[in-house]
Each structure stands twice: as structure tokens, then as C-alpha cells.
Amino acid sequence: xxxxxxxxxxxxxxxxxxxxxxxxxxxxxxxxxxxxxxxxxxxxxxxxxxxxxxxxxxxxxxxxxxxxxxxxxxxxxxxxxxxxxxxxxxxxxxxxxxxxxxxxxxxxxxxxxxxxxxxxxxxxxxxxxxxxxxxxxxxxxxxxxxxxxxxxxxxxxxxxxxxxxxxxxxxxxxxxxxxxxxxxxxxxxxxxxxxxxxxxxxxxxxxxxxxxxxxxxxxxxxxxxxxxxxxxxxxxxxxxxxxxxxxxxxxxxxxxxxxxxxxxxxxxxxxxxxxxxxxxxxxxxxxxxxxxxxxxxxxxxxxxxxxxxxxxxxxxxxxxxxxxxxxxxxxxxxxxxxxxxxxxxxxxxxxxxxxxxxxxxxxxxxxxxxxxxxxxxxxxxxxxxxxxxxxxxxxxxxxxxxxxxxxxxxxxxxxxxxxxxxxxxxxxxxxxxxxxxxxxxxxxxxxxxxxxxxxxxxxxxxxxxxxxxxxxxxxxxxxxxxxxxxxxxxxxxxxxxxxxxxxxxxxxxxxxxxxxxxxxxxxx
Numbered sequence: 070x071x072x073x074x075x076x077x078x079x080x081x082x083x084x085x086x087x088x089x090x091x092x093x094x095x096x097x098x099x100x101x102x103x104x105x106x107x108x109x110x111x112x113x114x115x116x117x118x119x120x121x122x123x124x125x126x127x128x129x130x131x132x133x134x135x136x137x138x139x140x141x142x143x144x145x146x147x148x149x150x151x152x153x154x155x156x157x158x159x160x161x162x163x164x165x166x167x168x169x170x171x172x173x174x175x176x177x178x179x180x181x182x183x184x185x186x187x188x189x190x191x192x193x194x195x196x197x198x199x200x201x202x203x204x205x206x207x208x209x210x211x212x213x214x215x216x217x218x219x220x221x222x223x224x225x226x227x228x229x230x231x232x233x234x235x236x237x238x239x240x241x242x243x244x245x246x247x248x249x250x251x252x253x254x255x256x257x258x259x260x261x262x263x264x265x266x267x268x269x270x271x272x273x274x275x276x277x278x279x280x281x282x283x284x285x286x287x288x289x290x291x292x293x294x295x296x297x298x299x300x301x302x303x304x305x306x307x308x309x310x311x312x313x314x315x316x317x318x319x320x321x322x323x324x325x326x327x328x329x330x331x332x333x334x335x336x337x338x339x340x341x342x343x344x345x346x347x348x349x350x351x352x353x354x355x356x357x358x359x360x361x362x363x364x365x366x367x368x369x370x371x372x373x374x375x376x377x378x379x380x381x382x383x384x385x386x387x388x389x390x391x392x393x394x395x396x397x398x399x400x401x402x403x404x405x406x407x408x409x410x411x412x413x414x415x416x417x418x419x420x421x422x423x424x425x426x427x428x429x430x431x432x433x434x435x436x437x438x439x440x441x442x443x444x445x446x447x448x449x450x451x452x453x454x455x456x457x458x459x460x461x462x463x464x465x466x467x468x469x470x471x472x473x474x475x476x477x478x479x480x481x482x483x484x485x486x487x488x489x490x491x492x493x494x495x496x497x498x499x500x501x502x503x504x505x506x507x508x509x510x511x512x513x514x515x516x517x518x519x520x521x522x523x524x525x526x527x528x529x530x531x532x533x534x535x536x537x538x539x540x541x542x543x544x545x546x547x548x549x550x551x552x553x554x555x556x557x558x559x560x561x562x563x564x565x566x567x568x569x570x571x572x573x574x575x576x577x578x579x580x581x582x583x584x585x586x587x588x589x590x591x592x593x
Contacts, residue, residue: 070246070495071529073567079253080276083285087113088456090272090285092258092301093293095125096234096438099241100445101293106250108449108460113285114242114250115274117257118367119535121238124295125438126539127369127403129318129355130348131331132157132165132230132439146421147191150439153468157439158230160469163490164240165232168346170331172227173209173386176220179340189227201227213332217388229331231348234438235539236491239528241441244470244493255531261304261430262286268429269305278531289452291431296365296404298434305428309363312409312418317371317402318355319379320545325396326352326387334386336378341416343382349546350514351398354383358416361404368587369402376400376590399545399588406434424451442468470494480508487515492523499523507561512554514546518561525565533576534583536562550584 089105091098094116105112116122132154157165172185189201202225209224210216242252255277262271262284271286292301299309331346345354357375376394383392407418422436422444433448442464449462474482474489476497488496500508503519511518524530524540538544543551543558551558555577563573585591 070243070527072527075529076253076276076278079251080281082251083113083253083274083283085111085113085285085287087111087285087287089113089289089291089452090115090287091291091293092272093123093295093297094120094238094242094252094254095123095293095295096121096238096241096441097125097295097433097436097444098291098293099125099238099245100441101291101433101448102250102252103241103245103248104442104445104449104462104466106245106248107466108462109249110456110460112245112250113287114245114252115256115258115272115285116252116254117277119254119531119539120242120252120529121235121539122367122535123297124403124405125238126235127316127401128234128438129316129344130231130234130353132232146440149443150437153439153442154230156442156468157232160467160471161232161237161490163474163486163488164236164469165230165490167228168231168331169329170227170229170333170346171204171209171212171224173213173216173224173332173334174222175334176222178335180335185225189225193227201225212330213328215327215387215390216332217386219388226330231331231346232438233349233491233542235542237438239540240469240491240493243495243528247470247494254529258301261290261301263428270429288455289431290429291433291448291452293433293448295434296361296406298406298432299363300365302425302427302430302432305430307427310408310425311434312407312415313361313363313365314405314407314415314418315359315361315369315371315375315402316356316405317369317375317379317400318353319376319383319397320348320399320401321352321354321383321392321396322398322548323347323350323352325392326354326383326390328352332386334382336382337385338378338381343379343386345383345386349516349542351546354379360415365404368583369404370587371400371402375402394590397590398548399550400590401545401588408435422447424448426451472496484508484517488517488520491520495523495527498527502526511541511543512547514543516541516543516546521558522561522565525562530566533580537580538584538588544580544584544588550581550588552581 088110091101091114102114204224206221258272260273264270275282296313328347333344336343425432436444446462472489472493474485477485507518521541530536
């Protein structure tokens with residue numbers, strides 16, 4: 070799938086016919102394509118850049134139940150999130166993993182400990198699992214020796230989960246394609262096609278690689294463009310309704326910020342929840358919540374103010390480590406699609422998803438990573454009358470296809486689980502494609518050289534940043550973005566991609582500039 074010539078194959082049949090077109094290749098669009106294919110519909114997904122290149126590769130990477138939403142009494146959103154989290158944990162081992170979490174409480178916190186305890190009780194009741202517990206300060210310090218114990222009054226332990234967000238998107242899209250859906254990257258929508266009544270009945274599509282254009286028609290067009298939803302709605306002269314909010318993260322080498330649990334605490338400046346946790350061999354710390362403004366770039370950058378805010382949190386919570394900006398290995402910023410309700414505080418805007426049907430264009434936006442399947446089903450149900458008769462969409466189906474790690478016999482259990490989770494039924498093909506020595510990790514990262522080869526061969530890589538920032542995330546996980554490994558990376562992937570030396574150098578230069586500008590502090 071998506072090997073040499075795959076784009077030409079898709080373009081040759083791009084005019085359809087289609088039952089629906091999905092615009093946007095993030096987690097929401099991926100979920101809609103998957104549920105459409107499951108229902109037997111002829112569905113096309115188009116993405117302006119690379120799959121998951123927007124917010125869906127730049128999230129906090131938590132598959133969580135939305136504990137924070139209980140503070141605003143949003144029981145429905147929390148219940149949906151908790152139940153979807155449990156489904157993903159049950160089906161996606163190796164890609165979605167449980168993580169013990171600790172909320173550290175300090176004297177003077179605006180949220181008293183008893184409020185935290187009450188919220189966690191409700192949280193566990195919604196999940197039908199009693200897993201939270203209270204820790205005295207000494208126990209919190211035992212579990213996290215690097216934490217600041219000054220003024221600590223204790224902590225609460227509970228469980229949530231983490232994922233690799235970009236890999237989750239890729240797995241969902243590829244499972245949709247295996248089930249009969251079609252997905253195409255680097256195919257921006259330049260306009261909307263409307264019938265005589267003025268209703269949307271298709272899109273004007275451009276091939277970003279070869280420059281060709283065409284009209285593609287379908288009775289249903291769904292915009293799953295996230296923070297860019299207002300841009301597509303503007304073709305209908307619709308007024309903007311979103312408030313794009315930027316969330317930024319810092320990544321530290323594990324040896325400088327060594328954690329084994331998710332640690333949450335209130336920021337000393339504004340009492341917003343901030344967190345840090347171990348992720349893919351590094352430690353992630355986040356997040357901010359600031360207005361991006363109406364102009365949403367493809368590759369957002371964190372500001373100096375955000376760096377100072379996050380570093381203040383890091384030095385407060387992990388005071389014994391004496392962390393400085395020089396310890397930051399990489400950074401990441403994403404833009405959340407939040408509906409603008411006029412709140413003065415961005416963090417108080419609702420994170421619930423919305424559906425807007427305007428002149429036949431259905432926009433689904435907002436929401437969160439954990440509930441992507443709920444969003445997909447509700448979006449499709451809302452346009453069911455315009456789809457072939459008898460189409461049904463059920464929440465009770467599996468989110469991910471079954472993938473047994475046992476088929477990868479001969480590998481150690483950790484590697485088997487990792488590959489089965491990230492690649493599903495394709496994990497066996499990945500192992501078969503590996504050459505001698507490639508089932509080993511790339512430096513200190515948990516990624517395998519075999520994953521790099523497989524991504525270059527079969528996962529629709531168009532540009533080098535597709536490969537190094539989303540397929541195998543060396544741009545974030547490896548020191549200096551993988552620069553010390555550049556020759557080894559090139560030896561594995563250049564032949565698979567079929568690039569000559571000039572193309573390789575050009576792609577490396579583009580990747581490196583992007584990494585320096587948007588994925589590390591050097592670009593500020």
C-alpha cells in the first residue's frame with residue numbers, strides 16, 4: 070500500500086464516483102474515512118499536506134478521559150472520553166499504553182486536595198474502575214525523586230494513557246484504505262463545487278506535486294480541517310466561528326528530566342494545570358494555551374513568552390534538577406480548533422466538538438484526540454439521509470482492527486507489542502522487509518531501523534519531513550534532530566524513496582530548516 074506509483078493510481082480514478090468526500094487528513098478525518106469504509110461507502114479523503122501534519126501530530130499525545138472537564142461539570146464529555154480511552158487501551162496495545170499519573174498538590178494551590186479527590190472519584194466511577202489513591206508527600210517523592218518537595222502536601226495517583234498521535238492517524242487511515250476507502254495527501258481543496266440550488270456537491274482539487282487540477286463530485290462533503298475550518302467555510306462567505314489556540318511543548322532528554330509517571334501540577338503563575346511525562350525515550354512537558362490569531366500557519370512556532378512560561382513550570386516542579394533552556398532537546402507547537410464563545414480566558418473555552426451544516430458543507434471541528442470515533446459516527450449520522458439508503462453507523466464496532474503480536478515470533482515481547490500496535494496487520498510485512506541489523510533501535514530512541522525502511526517504502530512519504538517528523542519521529546526524539554545519524558538514515562531510505570543525490574540534499578535542507586525554525590529553541 071502506498072508504494073511507488075500510488076499517487077498516480079489514485080489520481081487516475083479521482084473523479085469517482087464517490088458517496089462522500091472528507092477534507093482533512095488528521096485524526097477526525099481519519100476516523101470519518103474509517104467509519105465510512107466500514108459501512109461500505111465509496112469515500113475519498115484528501116489532505117492539503119501530509120497526513121497528520123496539522124494538529125494531529127502536535128498534540129500532548131495523551132489519550133485521556135478529560136479530568137479537567139469535571140471542574141466545569143462537563144460530565145458528558147468526560148464520560149465519552151473515559152469510555153473511548155478504555156476501548157483504545159483494549160485494542161491498541163503498543164500504540165496506546167496506560168500511564169500511571171500523579172497530581173502533585175502544594176500548600177496554597179487554588180484547587181484544594183479534597184476537590185481533586187472528589188473529581189478522581191467521579192473519574193473512576195465513569196470508567197467503572199477504581200484506580201486512584203492518595204499519596205503522602207514522602208511517597209510522591211519516592212515515586213518521583215526529581216520533584217520539588219517544598220510545600221508539597223501530597224498527591225493523588227490515577228491512570229490515563231498516552232499514544233503517538235501521528236502513528237495513530239496513520240494506522241486508522243491505512244486500515245480505512247484496506248477496507249476500501251481512498252486517501253490522498255498533498256491535494257489541497259482550492260474551492261467548493263455547488264449545484265444550481267447553491268448547495269455544495271464537490272470540491273476543486275489541486276495536486277500539490279504535479280500542479281494538475283480537477284473537480285471531484287459527491288453528494289456529501291465533510292470538512293474535518295480542524296483549526297483551518299474557517300478557511301474552507303470562507304468559500305461559502307461564512308463568518309469565522311473558531312478561536313485557534315496554540316499549545317506548545319518542550320522535550321527534554323530522559324537523563325535530564327527522568328520520570329516514570331505522568332506528573333501534573335498547577336503552574337505557579339496562573340494555576341493552570343501543567344504536566345510532564347515520559348514519552349518515546351524523552352520527557353514531554355506542556356502545555357500552553359494562547360491565542361494564535363486568525364492566521365493559522367502550517368508549522369506553528371512557540372513564542373519566547375511560551376518558552377519562559379514552560380521553563381518557569383519546569384524549574385518550579387523539578388527544582389532539584391536545575392533545568393535550563395540549554396537542556397531542551399526539541400519543541401512542538403500545535404493549534405487547537407476551539408469554538409469562540411467569547412471567554413476572556415482561552416482555557417475556559419469549551420473543548421466539545423460541533424457540527425455545522427452550511428449550504429451542504431458539513432463541518433466537524435473541536436473535540437479531542439480521544440473521542441475521534443464518537444465525532445466520526447455523529448458526523449456521518451447527521452448526513453445519513455444524503456448517503457445510499459440503509460447505511461448504518463455504530464459506535465459499538467472496534468476502533469482499530471485486530472492485530473496479534475504473536476505473529477511476530479522471534480522478536481522480544483517489547484518489540485512485538487510496539488510493532489503490532491503501530492502497524493497493525495502490516496507489522497509482519499515490516500519485519501519481512503527488514504535487512505540484517507535493522508530490527509535494532511535507532512540510537513537511544515525506541516524506533517527501529519526497520520520502521521524507517523518500511524515508512525520510506527510503503528507509507529506514502531512525499532517529503533523527508535513526512536518521514537522524520539511523523540512516520541518515525543527522529544526530528545523530535547533523536548539528539549540534534551538526527552543530524553549525527555544523517556549518513557545512516559540516508560543509506561536506508563534514499564534507495565527506497567528513489568531520490569537522486571540532488572533531491573536528497575534538497576529534501577534534507579528543507580527538513581533541517583523546518584526543524585530549526587519550528588521544532589527547537591534555535592528558531593525563536
